[in-house]
Amino acid sequence: MIGCDLTQLDDFTLNLLTNDEVLEVSQDSLGKQASRVAKDGLAEVWVKSLADGALAVGLFNRGILPATVRVDLAKLGLAGAASVRDLWRQKDLGESRGVLQAEVPRHGCVLVRVSGKP
Secondary structure, eight states: OOOSOGGGOOHHHHHHHTOHHHHHHHTOTTOOOOEEEEEETTEEEEEEEOTTSOEEEEEEEOSSSOEEEEEEGGGGTOEEEEEEEETTTTEEEEEEESEEEEEEOTTEEEEEEEEEEO
């Protein structure tokens, strides 16, 4: 639900609301809900299993300053390297080994899709 005049949306907001990759996570056929797998102060990591075996991972910063949010790939059930894609920016970020981390703006979230071997 969105409560604004749709004819007045700027490009950023329109892209945010129509981002196919984020909508695919929301509408994934597996129907799993995300759960928190890590919390460190004001940083949290939430994970949702997807039908194709990948994971949607939200790295949240609830603080008032930018922060590095990280989680061990083992906590996500992954061993070795994992392929990472930024869903907001629709951009491949390459491989992560051992730890997944991102710089997250204040009160922000980085949403990534992670594919690897259990």
